[in-house]
Amino acid sequence: MSTLEAPYHRVREEVARRADALWAVASALHADPEPAFAEHRAAALLTGELRQAGFEVRREVAGLPTAFTARSGRERPTVALLLEYDALPGLGHACGHNLIAAAGLGAALVADAVLGGGEGSVLAVGTPAEECGGGKALEVAAGVFDDVDAALMFHPGVYDWVRAPLTASEQYRIGFRGRAAHPTGNPTEGIDALAALIELFNVLSAVGRRLPEGSHVQGIITQGGTATNIVPEYAEGRFGLRALTAGALDELADGLRTCAEGVARATGTSFEVERTSVRYEHFRDSEVLSEHFAGHLTRAGIDLSPPVPGVYLGSSDIGNVSARVPSIHPFVAIMDADGSDHTPAFAAAAASERGRRVLEAVVEALACTAVDVLRDTGLRDRAWDGHR
Known part of the structure; x- marks a missing residue:
C-alpha cells in the first residue's frame, strides 16, 4: 500500500x-x-x-x-x-x-x-x-x-x-392600511386594504412573467379583514423571494417594495414592508x-x-x-x-x-x-x- x-x-x-x-x-x-x-x-x-x-x-x-x-x-x-x-x-x-x-x-x-x-x-x-x-x-x-x-x-x-x-432566499411581510367603513352604508368612506393586497398579487403575477431565471415570488394572505360587512382597514401578506444570487435577490426585494409602493399610491392606502426571516445566501x-x-x-x-x-x-x-x-x-x-x-x-x-x-x-x-x-x-x- x-x-x-x-x-x-x-x-x-x-x-x-x-x-x-x-x-x-x-x-x-x-x-x-x-x-x-x-x-x-x-x-x-x-x-x-x-x-x-x-x-x-x-x-x-x-x-x-x-x-x-x-x-x-x-x-x-x-x-x-x-x-x-x-x-x-x-x-x-x-x-x-x-x-x-x-x-x-x-x-x-x-x-x-x-x-x-x-x-x-x-x-x-x-x-x-x-x-x-x-x-x-x-x-x-x-x-x-x-x-x-x-x-x-x-x-x-x-x-x-x-x-x-x-438559490438565495428571504421572506417579507407587507401590510396595507386603509380606512374601515360599511360596504353598503357608506362605501365611499372606506379604503379597502384587502383590495390593495390583492392588487399587489396581481401586479406580482404580471411582473413574474419577466423575472430572470431562478427568481420568483410566492405569497400568501395572512390577514384579510375581520368581517364581511366591514371594509378591511388592514390587510397583510407574507412573501417568499428566491433568486439565483444574492445580488439578484436584492434586486427582487427592491422590485417588491416598488410594486407595493405603486399599489399603495393607486389605492390610497399606506404600506409597510418588513423582512421577517434570516437571509439565505445562494x-x-x-x-x-x-x-x-x-x-x-x-x-x-x-x-x-x-x-x-x-x-x-x-x-x-x-x-x-x-x-x-x-x-x-x-x-x-x-x-x-x-x-x-x-x-x-x-x-x-x-x-x-x-x-x-x-x-x-x-x-x-x-x-x-x-x-x-x-x-x-x-x-x-x-x-x-x-x-x-
Whole structure:
C-alpha cells in the first residue's frame, strides 16, 4: 500500500468499525424528531458522542440553545464537518437530517481517529434550524467559521449530484392600511386594504412573467379583514423571494417594495414592508473540494454528476457558510428520482437500508476529504483561490 493510500485505508477501517454505532445515532434521531431551535435531545445525543471521543465541546454557540461546536486539535488548518438535525413539523425527518447529522458526526470522529490531532483541527459544528430559522447563517454572523479552511457536508436526496443548485432566499411581510367603513352604508368612506393586497398579487403575477431565471415570488394572505360587512382597514401578506444570487435577490426585494409602493399610491392606502426571516445566501460550490469528495465516493460505487441545468432545489443556510469559506454540499440519492423530499416516503427512506448504505459511503468520502484538506497545503490553497 502506498503512503498516499494509507490514510484512506485507515478511514475505511474506522468507518467499518463505527458503522453500527453511527446507524444507531441516525435511527435514534429519526425516531425522535424535533423542530427548529427545539432540537435539545438531538444536540445532547450528538455532543455526548463527541465528548466521549475526546472532543472539546461548546454548547449554545452563537447564542442558540441547540447549536454547538466540538473541536479536536487547536491549530490551523481547520476543517469543519456540519451536522443538521432539525425535523419538519408533522413529517419528521422527511429531509433526511438524521443522516446529515450522523454523517457529519461519523466523518469528524473518523478523521480525528486517523489523523490523531497531529495535522490541524477537526471541528464538528451543530447547525440547528436549517428548515426555518437559519442556524448556520446566525453562526456565520457570530464568527463560528472565521478560522475554518473548509466546510463539508452532504444532503440526502433523489439525485446523485456533485453540487447543490441552491438559490438565495428571504421572506417579507407587507401590510396595507386603509380606512374601515360599511360596504353598503357608506362605501365611499372606506379604503379597502384587502383590495390593495390583492392588487399587489396581481401586479406580482404580471411582473413574474419577466423575472430572470431562478427568481420568483410566492405569497400568501395572512390577514384579510375581520368581517364581511366591514371594509378591511388592514390587510397583510407574507412573501417568499428566491433568486439565483444574492445580488439578484436584492434586486427582487427592491422590485417588491416598488410594486407595493405603486399599489399603495393607486389605492390610497399606506404600506409597510418588513423582512421577517434570516437571509439565505445562494450556494457557492468549491469545485476542487467537491471533485475530491466525488472521487472518494466513487469507491463505494456512487458516481456523482453535475446538476441538471435549470433545476433548483430550494434554498439553505449552507449558502451563508459557502460565502465565508470553501464549502461542499453534494446530493446523494436515498430514493429514486420519481420521488421527492418533504414527503412521508422520503422520511421512510431516511431510515431505510439504502439510507444506511449511503450513510456509510458518505462518512468515508467526507472523512477522506477532510483528511485531504488537513494534509494537503496545495489543496487548501486551490480551494481558497477558487473561493476568492
